[in-house]
Amino acid sequence: MAIICPGCLLELPDRHLDPPPPCRFNASGECWQAFSDLFCYTVAKGDAAFIHQHAVDAYEAQHAGGNSRPITAVFGLIGLYLALEKGYSGREVQRAHMRIAKLRRDWPRLEPPVRPAALTVMDVLNVSTGPERDAMILQWVAAVWESWADRQAWVREITGGLVDRRSRK
Template sequence: MVNNKTCPGCGVMLPNKNLEFSDQYNASGECIQLYHELSANFIMSPDVTFRTQHAVDAYGAQHSGNRVKNIRTAFSLIGLYLAVEREYTGRQVQHAHMELAKRNIKWSSFILPIRPYALSVADVLNIVEVKRNEMLMEWSKNVWDTWENYHEWTRNICKSYLKHF
């Protein structure tokens, strides 16, 4: 019988490797290992659009809560909004994050979505490489849609602080 572990952030069940839970994300060690594998995969493929940023934001929002800093959740939601609704590249999102980092904003805490996520990092990693970018954007959209209670908040933050973006 296979011993599985459920990730507290995304809910994906993975074979238990007895890895420690993440201290930066609300994630099992097994899930964070997949995230690092996906990140390495993207980084090793030359890409001027920096699609890795979309993975950072989808994973960050999906694995919020517990000890995750409010700024990580805020930046993840902002990144997802810019990517999904405004069709920004990862590089453009990264520049928006750098612009926001220059400001002294006190980020409030977030109430996690109740609705479960339909996709996870495992879905992106397990798809054939030629379809990985498409699945990355589906994952990003799913995470963004799941955070629907913060859509207006995110749009207002971007309107207030990212006027030239």
């Protein structure tokens, strides 16, 4: 038996794993486990640029919908936008998220794209650890951002109004 993740549509063997809290991610337990494996890898890297943040944002933006809180999609997308179009490192995205969280608390609910991104967390995990996997994380980030094409203009506008360039560092 296989189980299909409601967020990214990844199909994995059903191991009857508990899904993540529904308010956090719209995901199957099996997909969530794969993300947990990646999570351990990115945290253990301990890199100054903090690539971990990009992985979290990609996973959030790809697992919105269902009963997930609106902030899941919004913060994921803001992170992807800052990374891809503004060249922010993961550490810089993390700081921007903290500032934005103080400025605004209520967010609209964004409906996830009908067509899922071409890459999932599993595509990242399938690549051997090190520079190749890190490059794949960035490809995954780009694929998820692309899947939200309809919302990109909104994300640029909302982020531009909240993030002050001077406080980037």
